[in-house]
Amino acid sequence: MEYRGTKKMSKYEPLWKWIQENGTDKFSLTFAEIEKIAGIPIDHSFLTYKKELTEYGYKVGKISMKEQKMMFEKIVEDGTQEDIKMMHLVYCDNAGKKGEKVLDKILAGTKTMVVRGAAGRKIPHSRVFEGERLYFMEKGSAEITATAVVKAVQNYVKLSDEEITKILADNQNKLNLSDKQKTRWHKKCLCLVEFENVEEIPPLAFEHQGNMDDWLIIEKIEDVVAGTSIPYNYEKSRF
Numbered sequence: 001m002e003y004r005g006t007k008k009m010s011k012y013e014p015l016w017k018w019i020q021e022n023g024t025d026k027f028s029l030t031f032a033e034i035e036k037i038a039g040i041p042i043d044h045s046f047l048t049y050k051k052e053l054t055e056y057g058y059k060v061g062k063i064s065m066k067e068q069k070m071m072f073e074k075i076v077e078d079g080t081q082e083d084i085k086m087m088h089l090v091y092c093d094n095a096g097k098k099g100e101k102v103l104d105k106i107l108a109g110t111k112t113m114v115v116r117g118a119a120g121r122k123i124p125h126s127r128v129f130e131g132e133r134l135y136f137m138e139k140g141s142a143e144i145t146a147t148a149v150v151k152a153v154q155n156y157v158k159l160s161d162e163e164i165t166k167i168l169a170d171n172q173n174k175l176n177l178s179d180k181q182k183t184r185w186h187k188k189c190l191c192l193v194e195f196e197n198v199e200e201i202p203p204l205a206f207e208h209q210g211n212m213d214d215w216l217i218i219e220k221i222e223d224v225v226a227g228t229s230i231p232y233n234y235e236k237s238r239f
Helices: 013-022 031-038 046-056 102-108 161-170 179-184
Strands: 026-030 058-064 069-074 087-092 113-118 133-138 143-156 189-205 215-218
Touching: 013 031, 013 046, 013 058, 026 031, 026 143, 031 069, 031 143, 046 058, 087 102, 102 133, 102 143, 102 189, 133 189, 143 161, 161 189
Parallel strands: 087 133
Antiparallel strands: 026 069, 058 069, 087 215, 113 189, 133 143, 143 189
């Protein structure tokens, strides 16, 4: 099979096309995710082949052997990567007895990781990164009352039932999920976000707009606060 007229198709062609079609400016994939998308195991030859990705408008960023993941970054017109740190508003469930609500656990330090999942990739999967800021709001309260900094992120796709169970169990000491929550987040695509430096803040009045999801990606928190809010850009919540 010929590729682009003169070159033979690269063995990583399915991966390059997937990254290009993803369209996100900056995101990470685990080695396991890469192997599933590419359809082949990763070996040392990847370091030679990775330069091909620039033909698709992306480049390979940081490769972490310890965390078994790799960063991918879109190349902007001047040849550089536009490094913009986004902020995230996270809705926290308020179900449970007093003292067992999600936000209460976060503030008490007994929960240091949140999870989102779906049958397919959905925000915040591949769209939240180390060093970005989280803001927390108890569902139904319309008040943003805490903040934290992202410490680490794990993204998974096409998981089996056994893999889902293992991932949630391996991270239970950080997730602190109830049995009901374990069932809720038993999904084939998972995004686990670990955080640190949790702080309570003076309550900020949240201004709800339209059909917002339970995780919002914003440029600054004022964009969703009453009195300073702007029309929410729903494109940030789509792949």
